[in-house]
Amino acid sequence: MTYQVGAYLRLSRDDERDGESLSIENQRSIVTDYITKKGWVLVDIYIDDGLTGTNFDRPQFQRMIDDVRNGRINCVVVKDLSRFGRNYIQIGEYTDYLFPTLGCRFIAINDGIDTLEKENELMPFKNLVNEWYSRDQSKKVKSAKIARAKNGFFMGAYAPYGYIKNEQRQPPLLIDEYAAPIVRRIFEMRATGMGYRTIATQLNDEKIIPPREYYYNSIGKPNPKKGLRSWSDVVVREILKNEAYIGNIVQMRKGTISYKNKTQVNRPEEEWVRAEGTHEPIVSLVLWETARKLGDRGTVGKSNKDGEISLFSGLLKCGDCGRSMKFVRDSNTRKDGHRNNHHAYICCGYSQGGKAICSPHRTLESIFSDLILGDIREKAQMISLDQDAVIAEIKRKKQADTTTEQKAMEKKLQSLRHRLSELERLISKLYEEMVLGDIPREMVLDMMDKYKKEQQEKSILAAELADQLTHSQEVEHDIREWVSLIQGSKDIERLDRELLIKLVEKIVVGQKSMVDGVERQEITIIYNLVGRID
Numbered sequence: 237m238t239y240q241v242g243a244y245l246r247l248s249r250d251d252e253r254d255g256e257s258l259s260i261e262n263q264r265s266i267v268t269d270y271i272t273k274k275g276w277v278l279v280d281i282y283i284d285d286g287l288t289g290t291n292f293d294r295p296q297f298q299r300m301i302d303d304v305r306n307g308r309i310n311c312v313v314v315k316d317l318s319r320f321g322r323n324y325i326q327i328g329e330y331t332d333y334l335f336p337t338l339g340c341r342f343i344a345i346n347d348g349i350d351t352l353e354k355e356n357e358l359m360p361f362k363n364l365v366n367e368w369y370s371r372d373q374s375k376k377v378k379s380a381k382i383a384r385a386k387n388g389f390f391m392g393a394y395a396p397y398g399y400i401k402n403e404q405r406q407p408p409l410l411i412d413e414y415a416a417p418i419v420r421r422i423f424e425m426r427a428t429g430m431g432y433r434t435i436a437t438q439l440n441d442e443k444i445i446p447p448r449e450y451y452y453n454s455i456g457k458p459n460p461k462k463g464l465r466s467w468s469d470v471v472v473r474e475i476l477k478n479e480a481y482i483g484n485i486v487q488m489r490k491g492t493i494s495y496k497n498k499t500q501v502n503r504p505e506e507e508w509v510r511a512e513g514t515h516e517p518i519v520s521l522v523l524w525e526t527a528r529k530l531g532d533r534g535t536v537g538k539s540n541k542d543g544e545i546s547l548f549s550g551l552l553k554c555g556d557c558g559r560s561m562k563f564v565r566d567s568n569t570r571k572d573g574h575r576n577n578h579h580a581y582i583c584c585g586y587s588q589g590g591k592a593i594c595s596p597h598r599t600l601e602s603i604f605s606d607l608i609l610g611d612i613r614e615k616a617q618m619i620s621l622d623q624d625a626v627i628a629e630i631k632r633k634k635q636a637d638t639t640t641e642q643k644a645m646e647k648k649l650q651s652l653r654h655r656l657s658e659l660e661r662l663i664s665k666l667y668e669e670m671v672l673g674d675i676p677r678e679m680v681l682d683m684m685d686k687y688k689k690e691q692q693e694k695s696i697l698a699a700e701l702a703d704q705l706t707h708s709q710e711v712e713h714d715i716r717e718w719v720s721l722i723q724g725s726k727d728i729e730r731l732d733r734e735l736l737i738k739l740v741e742k743i744v745v746g747q748k749s750m751v752d753g754v755e756r757q758e759i760t761i762i763y764n765l766v767g768r769i770d
Contacts, residue, residue, distance in 0.1 A: 238275070238276060238277060239274075239276040239277070239310055239311035239341060240276075240277050240279045240308065240309045240310050240311065241271050241276045241277060241278050241279060241309060241311045241312070241313055242279055242280050242281075242282060242300050242303060242304070242308075242309040242311070242312050242313070243264070243267040243268065243271065243278060243280070243281045243282070243313050243314075244281075244282045244296075244297065244300055244312055244313070244314045244319065244320065245260050245263040245264055245267065245281065245282070245283045245284075245314075245315070245319065246263075246283070246284045246285075246287065246289065246294070246297075246314075246319045246320075247259050247260050247284070247285045247286055247287075248286075248287075248288065248289060260283060260285060262315075263314075263315045263319060264281065266315050266345060266346075267313050267314065267315055267345065268281075270313060270343075270345050271313060276311065279303075279308060279309050280300075280303065280308075280309065282296040282297065282299060282300040283296055284296045284297055288322075289318060289319075289320075289321045289322035289323070290321070290322050290323050292321055292323070292326050300312065301330075301334075304334075304335070304338055304340045305338060309340070310339060310340050310341065311340060311341040311342075311343070312335070312340060312341070312342050312343070313343045313345065314343070314344050314345070315344075315345055315346055316344050316345065316346040316347050317344040317347045317349060319344075320344065328667050329667075329681065329684065330342070331349075331351055333681055335351060336351065386509055386511060387511070389405070389408060390408035390409060390485055390487075390514075391487055392487075394451055395409055395412075396409070396475075396478055396480040396481070397412075397415055397418075397419060397447035397450065397451075397475060398411070398412055398415045398416045398418070398419035398475075398480075398481065398518050399411065399412055399415075399416075399480065399515070399518075400412050407514060407515040407516065408485065408514055408515055409480065409485075409514070409515040409516075410515070410516075411516055411518065414450075415447075415450060416518045418439070418444060419475060419481060419518050419519070420518055420519055420523075422435055422439075422472060422475055422476065423476065423481070423519045423523050423524065423527045424523065425438065426472075426476055426527040427523060427526040427527045427734070428733075428734055429733050429734055429737040431469075432469035432470075432472040432473050432476075433468075433469040433472075435467075435469075435472045436466075436467040436468050436469050436471065436472050437467075439467040439472075440466050440467050444467070446465065446466055446467045446468075446471060447471060447475075448465075449465050476527055476528070477528075479510070480515075481517060481518045481519050481524065482517045482518075482519060482520075482521055482524045483512070483513050483514060483515055483516065483517035484510055484511065484512045484513070484514065485510070485511045485514050485515075486508055486509070486510045486511075487508070487509050487511075488503060488507065488508055488509040489502065489503055489508050490502055490503060502699065502700075504702055526738075546563035546579070546581075546601070547601060547604075547605070547731065547732075547733055547736065548561075548563075548581065548601065548604055548736070548743070549563060551736065551740055551741075551742055551743055552581050552604070552742070552743050552745055553742050553743065553744050553745065554583040554584070554585060554594060554597055554744075554745060555597070555744045555745055555746040555747070555758065555760070556583075556594055556595065556597070556746070556747060557583065557585040557593065557594040559583060559584045559585045559594070560584050561581040561582060561583055561584060561597065561599075561745060562581060562582055562583070562584045562587050563579070563580075563581055563601075564579075564580050564581065564582055564598075565577065565578070565579060565580075566578050566580060578600060579600065579601040579602075580598055580599060580600050580601060581597075581598070581599055581601065581604075581745075582596045582597060582598045583595065583596060583597040583745075595747045596747075597745050597746070597747050597748075599745055599757070599759075603759075604743065604759070605730075605731050607759060607761070608731055608736070608739075608740070608743075608761065609728070609730075609731060611761055612722060612725050612726065612728070612739070613726060615722050615769065616722050616723060616725070616726030617726075619719055619722060619723060620723075620726075623719060626719065627715050627716065627719060630715050630718075630766055630769060631715055634715070634766065634767070645701055648701060649698060649701045649702060652694050652697055652698040652701065653698060655690075655694055656691065656694055656695060656698065659687050659690060659691045659694070660691075662687055663684060663687050663688070663691070666683055666684055666687070667684075714765040714766060715765070715766055717765055718763060718764065718765040718766045721738060721739055721764075721765075722739075725739065738764070739763060739764060740761060740762070740763060740764065741762045741763060741764045741767075742762045743759060743760070743761055743762070744759070744760040744762065745757075745759055746758035746759065746760075
């Protein structure tokens with residue numbers, strides 16, 4: 237019989253070289269010589285250069301499988317089994333089920349494997365050896381990367397905006413004289429309370445070239461992502477979060493679910509590798525901290541018709557309908573003819589729809605200013621008397637609020653991890669039973685697909701949940717930051733916008749009411765980092 241043959245060649249990522257490597261050429265020579273000697277027809281050569289063998293979602297591999305399904309080829313030849321793949325379960329799916337079902341012969345030359353032959357007892361053993369090798373290589377590569385990261389080697393494909401990679405390795409990053417001042421200005425704008433989108437709009441209005449476009453211009457190539465030719469809030473946020481600008485390199489922030497599943501997931505922060513003081517910073521630590529403490533909130537608020545931003549804009553929320561409160565100017569005339577001008581805030585719901593929507597909640601700006609100043613001084617006094625007691629009390633209240641939710645997350649994560657272990661056992665058991673012929677192959681393949689889909693979904697969920705738990709355990713760090721902010725503000729005489737943005741998340745304003753002939757109004761301050769502190 238004359239076979240229509242597809243030759244499959246693969247170079248592992250660890251052996252990758254520029255262009256088509258000698259390893260690929262060596263595979264091509266062995267495979268094509270074999271096919272020629274057999275007198276078969278070489279229909280196509282499929283080459284995946286620089287791709288791992290544990291993942292079968294390789295472009296040329298999938299093209300080859302499509303050609304098998306379509307009947308274009310009826311024989312697949314590889315130099316050895318490890319070139320085909322390094323996951324023994326998935327290799328078995330192809331060699332023991334898919335290829336025989338589609339009438340396709342499979343040959344691994346150097347391993348002496350040929351599915352036309354009935355005696356291939358060594359194939360499962362070779363699959364296991366290949367998978368062990370892949371697991372071992374994965375651990376070695378990860379260890380090498382961690383060691384390089386700890387030593388301050390920059391492993392990114394390109395430098396952060398504001399820097400250029402140093403070909404001499406040390407320091408790893410050098411200041412880019414054009415982009416560094418722009419980075420510094422972004423931090424300065426953020427520190428004054430400007431939001432991400434507002435900063436991006438400002439940079440676009442000034443026609444400043446955005447990072448991705450600037451990078452491709454610098455290497456003389458066109459930007460392949462044509463839609464990313466302007467500044468955006470996402471780009472600004474990423475710059476403001478990057479510790480490279482204070483001289484640190486933080487790496488290993490992402491990883492894969494396992495050496496088999498290459499889906500990218502965020503690592504918990506305690507697994508990141510941080511090398512400090514590796515290169516010249518662009519911004520001072522003080523400026524970095526000022527910008528960072530604003531968090532991810534939009535901070536500018538809406539400006540009035542004169543282009544001014546009121547002191548509490550964006551911070552006041554109606555306690556009844558939940559809408560923002562609007563800055564208004566009004567006035568009254570005294571009997572002596574003197575005109576008093578007032579700065580006040582009213583509920584946006586009332587402003588837009590009247591009493592059918594909400595009540596006015598009208599409150600003078602001076603009331604909010606006096607309240608905030610008084611509360612800051614009161615909290616600063618408490619901290620000065622017994623800082624540890626204040627921290628302990630805030631921590632107790634916050635943990636009481638989060639303990640139930642945290643326990644639920646921990647229970648769910650434990651359940652997910654248990655199911656993932658169970659799925660791993662089930663998949664291995666299925667493969668064994670298919671090889672032994674205990675279960676029909678069609679049934680095994682259907683069950684395998686379901687298990688693998690569930691395995692991937694649950695792996696992603698488990699990684700996300702672990703990340704959430706990490707963040708929920710950073711309570712004391714947040715409290716100490718808040719204490720430091722309060723202590724630094726204890727002597728202020730007058731509020732300004734920048735300080736408010738640093739300290740306050742929102743202020744919830746209740747409607748005024750008469751209680752025993754006295755006007756009452758509940759106003760609740762929700763601080764950044766710690767929430768409500770009674």
